Structures are given as C-alpha cells and as structure tokens.
Amino acid sequence: MYKALIVDDEIYAVMGIKSGVNWNEMQISEVYEAYNMRGAVKVFEQTQIDLLICDIEMPKGTGIDLLEWVNQHSPATETVFLTAHADFSFMKRAIQLDSFDYLLKPIEFKLLQSTLAKALQSVQQERELHSLREQYKPYYELWVKKKTLLTEKFWNDLFTRRIVCTQSNVKSLLDEHSLPLAPDDRVLPIMLSVENWIREFSTKDEEMMEYAIRKAASELILTHESGEVIQTKQGVNIVVLYLNHDNQETSDELYQRCEAYIQSCSTYFNCKISCYIGEATTLFEVHDVCDKLMEMEYNNLHKSNQVYWLHNFRGNNAAPKLPEFATWALLIEQGKREEMEKQLLISFAELRSDHRLGASALEAFYHGFLQMIHYILQKNGLSAHKLLHENLSITNNPLPRSFQELEAWALRLTKVVFNYLHHNDSVIERLKCYIADHLYTVITREQLADFVFLNPAYLSRLFKKEVGESITDYILHERMKIAKELIINSTIPISEIAKTLGYSNFSYFSKMFKKVYQTNPQHYRRLSV
Template identity: 45%
Template sequence: MYKILLVDDEWFAIEGLKSGVDWHSLHISEIYEAHNAEQAQEILIRTQIDVMICDIEMPGSNGIELMEWVKEQNLAVETIFLTCHADFKYAQRAIHLGSLDYLLKPVDYDELKETVHHALEKIIIAQETKDRNEAYLKVYSQWETKKILLYERFWQDLFWQRIIPTKDNIEKALSSNLMPLSPSTRILPILMGIEQWGKPLSTREEEIMAFALRNAAEEMLLGQLSGQVLQDGNGVHFVLLFDDQTSDKRALTFDQIKKSCTQYIEACSKYLYCSLTCYIGEWVNLSELSRMYNALIQMEHNNVTMSQAVLFFKEQPKESRETQLPALFEWSELLEQANREELMELSSQMFEQLRGDVGITGETLNTFYHALLQTVYYVLHKRGISAQTVFSGRNELDQLSATKSLQQLQQWTQQIIHTVTVHLSLLDTEYSVVDKVKRYIGDHLLDEISREDLASIAHINSAYLSRLFKKEVGLSLTDYIQQERMKKASDMLIQSDETISNIAKAFHYTNFSHFSKLFRKYYGMNPQAYRRQIMITRASQTTKTDNHDIRPSAEL
C-alpha cells in the first residue's frame, strides 16, 4: 500500500483530486493534503510519502522550490506537477528536477490516474532494483570477507592432499572455492621461515607481527605479480607466485626473485625485528604442489646453519654422512663442579665444529638437545635438586625454539650451562646472597628497584631469588622493599620538616592515597596523624622536663 500527498493552495482543488480518482484501485491507503510548501515539508519530514501531486503556482514557495527542497533532503518521492499555464519554463525546470509528469488544469482525472499508476510502477521497479543490488552487495561482501579463508583452505587441502591431485578434482576444487586459476596454472612456492624475533613476544603480539610480515611480503615479493601470501595450518608462511602464461611473468628470473627476497629479509630485520630465511622452490603444476610444499618444509627443517639467507631447492646438497655428536661424560663432571668457564669453552668448540659439517640436520639438533637435558637432570638428581627449582621460566626448556637453528641451540646451551652452574655454586652461599640483596635494597630505597635488578646484582635467576628470599626472610621481595621504605619514610617524618607529599614522591609513590594506605598498613595511622602524634609526644616530654627543672624557692 502507498501514501500520496496532494499540495494545492485552493482547498476545492484538493477536494476535487480526492474525489475524482479511485485511489483505492491504485493501492493507495493514505492521502495527505497540504495548502502550501511549508505544510508539505512538515508532512514529508515525518511521513514516508511515495507520490506527491503538487500545484506549481502557490503563494510563498512555489512547487518548483518545494521540489528543490525535496531533492536537497534526498527524499525518494515521485512528483507530478499541476499548473494552469502551459509555460515551457516551468515544464523545463520540472523535467530537470526529475518530475514524473507535467499536467495542465483542469485535470483530466483518467489521465492523472494513469500518470499516478505509472509513478507507482516506477517505484516498484526502483525498489526491486534496490533489493537486487542490496542482495548482490550482501552476497559479494560476504564472499569478499571469506575469500581469503576460501583460498587458504584450498591451498591447505592441496598441500596436505585432502584434494586428490587429479585434473578433475583440482578443477572442481578451484570452481567451488571461486579461485581465479585453471588446472594448468603453474605455481612457484616460496617458504618464509621465521628464525627468531628480536625480542620476546606474547602469542597475540606474535600473531600481529606475523600479519605484518605477510603484508610486507605482498608488497615486496608479489607487488604487481599474480599470487597469494598465506599461512598454512601449522603457522608456516608461504608466497605463491602464479604463472598463467597471460603476462610477462614467465620472464621473471630466479635472480630477480632472489633479489626481491634479499631486500625483503633486510626489511624484516630492520623494521620488524625478525630474522628469517626464504626457501625458493621450483615452478610446478597444481598436481605437483603438495610434493614441492613438503620438500620445502623438510628443507627448512634441515637448515640449521644458514641464517637470513635465500636458498633454492635445486641447490640442495647431496646427503652426506651422519653427524657424530660428542659424548657428554666430561660435561657431566664439569657441571657437578659448577665449572662454567670450561663448559662454555667446550660448547664453543663443539658448535664451531658443527658449523663446518654439511651433514648436520634438524635431527642432529634434537638429539643434542635431549642428550644435554638428560645430563643436566642426572647431575641435579645426584645433588638432590628438583629441576623445577632451577628452571622456573616457561620458555627455558622450549625445544621448538632451542632447536630452530644451530645458533639458537648454542645460545640455549650457554644459557642452560649458566643457569645450572650458578644454581649449584650458590647452594653453600645462600645466606650471603640474601644479605647482599638486603644491603642493596637498604642503599637504594629512594630508587626504583625491580626483581631483575636484584637478580642481576646477585647473579642468579630472578624467580629463584624470589623463592630463596621468601624462604629466608619470610617476606616476598616486594613486601620487604615496602616495609623498608615505610621505615625510612617514618624516619623522614620524624626527623625532617619535608612535606608528606614530597616524602611520598621521594619513594616514587605518585599516588598520595596509595602511599598513605601503605603507611597505615605498617603504622596503624596515616602519615599526617603519625607526624602529629610524634609532635605531641615530643611536646609532652619537653613539658615534663621543664617542670622537673623548677625548684621550690625554699630550696634555692
């Protein structure tokens, strides 16, 4: 059902329009009337009008000006003008504004009915077009949102052979995932192997940085080329270059690809604090992509000596003899003695030898990782020490991180040697460590003190220091520092005229309320009351002393 607005300054003209046309047959349910442009504007603002029949000549604002206002408000109203004068100027202006028709008075009601019917048909067509466009945009928007996921699912299915790589199966999968490729498209896969981040990252931070890596790869490795950057189901990043033989991509040489990869590696190191190596495969058909994918994964796994490099699959060295690792009997004895210097020297020699061994693989690193851990556990068990008391950090024994490259395994080995030997050397000097920390706290109460600072001056693991200190003192490091600061603050309140806010700031308490709350915890009252009580006590003691010095006159 539709709504119509009749606008004419002559009331009998509106009455004639209302009675002269069978509006119900046109599915018009509501008829509104206005006698000037201002009234019409009020109705148009509060009501959705479908068709407006308007007289052009009206006192005040005329019909043309009313329609100009309708256009300014972006109102979807079909307008039919009525006039007593067949003036071409009005007709020209009405047409320019988009008026549906221009009828002369007195109105032929049959002609008006037909004109209104035409206006309603135009509304129906416009609405259907709008609905189709909205439906298309909705579907297109949903597809755009899911497009990357659809593409990534296709590649993962192909990588892991969830799609049996026959021509028919690949063609069906391309079609169902709306992939703009053909089964004959050739692909060059490039694996971007992340080796190490420049600083520790949380899981969320690592996801953000990995997203930035992929964006940088799209810009620097793809550029104007056809292809896609994606992350497989195991978190490995790939660039896939497409060669559909429709452009100059076949002229792309491996030297050019190597140059782009080198620039990308340098940019990631400089701006994203990430070291990585690019592993470049060979041009293969879609049916062969799974084989090349697995070959690059194995290639990355076996590369433990080359860092921040560009490596080609076709240049893979032939397999050589298995690398022989040294026995760790000597390491075991040196660990028991907490002989850190000799252990560091032995480890440096071993890793130097491994760097020159072309047969070293990821399995070599895993074997040494487990061998060293077994040696450490044996020594700790022999001394009656739980490994959990030595390795408190979540990442200290992370095998995946430690065995990612030869360099990272060496860093991990040196850290393990340092942690274990320091712990063993401190077994007989625990009290001296606590005393040293307490003295440092006492000398730096007005400084900001962190647990890491204290661990550094004690040369032990920060988590181990916290446990040792709590065991020997009965307070955590934080509580002990607060207690000593409150003692110092009470002395300053008694012995100086410094304002309480300045005293709080001296101890880095920028929130005075927090400082007052901590002080009350230790002394049962806030700093103002404490200082006031001390002053009253002192005054009372002074009065008593003065009275004691006064002698009766008879005794003088």
C-alpha cells in the same frame, strides 16, 4: 601528536604528575585533568584521548569502573593505572580489562615517563594497523569469498596427495579444474617462508597480511596468467609457476624477481621472508619437490631474507660434534660456573661455524643438554620437576630454531641450575647487599630475581624462609631504619628525608613510618629531643 588525561581524586597527585613528566618529549600536545570518573567521562565526550593515567582507588567510581567505560567508548585509548596498594584483585581486574600497565605509588617520574612512552608506541602501532586494515580490507573480503576456488582446491589436494595425477587421469583433472596446462607441461614450485613479522599482529590481521604477501607474489614473481599462488591447508604459501611453451623463465630472471619480492615484503609488509625455488617437474612429481622444499626450510638455521635453490641443497644432516656432557656435569656439580659458561660459549662457536649442521644437530644438543640437567638434579636428590615448573619461561618455550637461541637458552638454564643446586645463605646475603645499595631507588621483586637468576616466586619463598619476613617488609624496615636515624640525629626536614628515601608522597612515607614504629615521624622527632 597525542592527548593525555590524568585522573586522581588527590589534586596534588595530579599536579605532581603533570609537572613531573616531560610531555613535549613524548609529543603529547594536550594534558587534561579530572578528579573523578564523572569528570573523566566529560573529557572523553569532548575530545579523543590517546593515553589515560588513572588512580585505581577513587570515590564515586573507581579506576576499574572508568576503564570498563573507556573500553566501550574509546577502545583505542591506552591506560596506565596508579595505585598506593598492591591489591591483587584490583590488578587482576585491570589485566582482564587489558590495561597497558600499573605502577605502585609513590611514583618515580623516570619510570612513569618510560612506561607512558611504551604505551604511546602501542597507540602508534594500532594507528598503523588500522591504516593497513583499511588499505587491504577490499582484498581481504575478496579472499574470504574466493578462498575455495577450484584451482586452490586442486593444488591443495595435489600437494597433500589426496589426488594423484597419472597418465590416464591427468587430462581430465586439468579440464575439470580449468587449468591452462597440457598433460606434458612442467611446473616450478617456489615456497614463500615468512620467517618473522617485525611487529605483532592479531590472528585476523596476520591473515590479512598473509593474503597481501600472496597478492604481491602474484604481481612480482608471476607474470599475467603464468601460474598460481596457493596457501596450503598447513598454512604454507607456494607459488606454482607454469612452464609451458609460452612461459620459459631463465634462472637470472626468476632470481631477480624473488629478490625484488623479498625487498618489497620487507619495505611494505614489515616481514622477513625467504624464497625457496624448487626444480621444474611434472604434475606427477610436484608433491615430492614441495616436500623437499619443506625439508630445506626446516634445516635452514643460518640465514634469512634470502633466495635459495633446491639444486644447491645438499642436506644439513652432518653429525654435530657434541660436547662431553659428563665433563660439563662435573663442572656444574663442583660449582665451577665460569668454566662451565666458557665451555658453553666455545662449543656454540664451533656449532655456528659449521654450516653443514641443520635442525637435527640443534635437537641433538638440546636433548643431550636437558638430559644432563635431569641427571645432575636426580643425582643430588633435587626435583627436576620443581625446578622446571618454577622456571616456565625457560621450559615452556618451543624448541629453539637457531644456534643463537639455543645458546641463550642453555646459558639461562645453566644459571638457574647453579643457583638451584648451590644456593645457600650467600644468595640471601647478596640480595641484602643489593638492597642496601639501592634503598634510595625503586626496587622490584623481578629486579631482585634477575640479579640472582631465580624465579621471582621461588625467590620470595626462599627469602621469607631464610630471613623470616617478606622482601617487601624487609625493604620497608631497612628504609625506615635509615629514616629513624636521620630523624633522631639530624635537623634535616622530615619531608626531605622522605624524598631522599624515594618517597615523593609525604603522607605515604608518614604512613609507612607509623606502620613500623607505631607513631608518625614528627612525633618521633619530638620524643627524641
């Protein structure tokens, strides 16, 4: 169960939030109240608060001041800010202090509850991470002290070819590093590929979990002193299985151990991992086998959480059948978006079905598609730099590592280019229609940008240029037009009109009405009688 604290200098705001949120649904057992920073600090001194809902602008200490205090005295608390003004300096400072989120008043309770639920997920994850840290702290400290052991240094130097084993020096190297191997013994490298952490970790936590999976590999894949588990200086985890006379593993036994290891990592360490099993080799050639395992992992685009054998690897170097990019360029220039997207989906279905294709095919499509985009924009006298700069979420991401990721990237970029190339008054008209249909709900700039597939900042500039006012002002004026008509032509109480238009805070509604019509709504109704 969790505990929450609501802080606002307006008592009715506190009462509204307390009654408008389903606390039981979020497993919040206690909800405390405070009306200034001093009262909030007293609550924190008496009990552990998991979730803080706080107004930013308050006398006798702002919400920012309170968050600075909370970060020092209760760092596990997540904070959601509420504010009646979109003041960038406040928001910037809130972000710097690592607040979870901030919402503009008047608050829509459904959105507030959704945001609070996400904040509590973060609290729960932090609790679980704390438990993991405590559980593996002894191992982590041991690893920090022992990570420069001679054995680890030997294998790192061997994999990177800093040392080379030869017939003349192999015995002295083994003796120098106290390795239980004879010069003619063979070893079997197994690469552990961590493909995905199911939850996000900090750098330190990820290092701890990496150590934990290496320890698990030592227990489940190795037996007693039959090998080593090494992390190379490039961050690659490799199990080195010693195949001397006392240890002769069968393929079935090794496969079963790797399967059990993958399942354990999924269950206990929340990660997806694959095992790439090499071939038995001498110390003179083990670095070549490890290089092949790295190539095998790099080219694997189709499956995860699997055991792979190097002797089954035939290479993923088949040449892909790339689409006719020139034909696609014509479809984009002619505005045939549906046909273009259809061709994209067909092409990717063919690529995914060909399991011979690897990373080289992925890169060939990626660069071919991007080159086509640059060609189209240049031909039409448009700035590719401007487009890509305004859509950093598309262009700043690393190269996609699967055909599914590449398909999503290509579809997204196609939508952006179509809107950038063909946008005209229809974009603005569609936005106006969307706004008209949603005037009774919360409308955000990001929501509008997603609707027309444009960058939010770019959309704001375009809207103001075409309409002559900002999106925010336009929405305000449209809402107040409806309010004015209802005030003049109906007997509906003004408070109900405010609620109908999404304003749960009547004083805020009155303030916005006065901003547009230079008088409050009550006076406006009296004048119209």
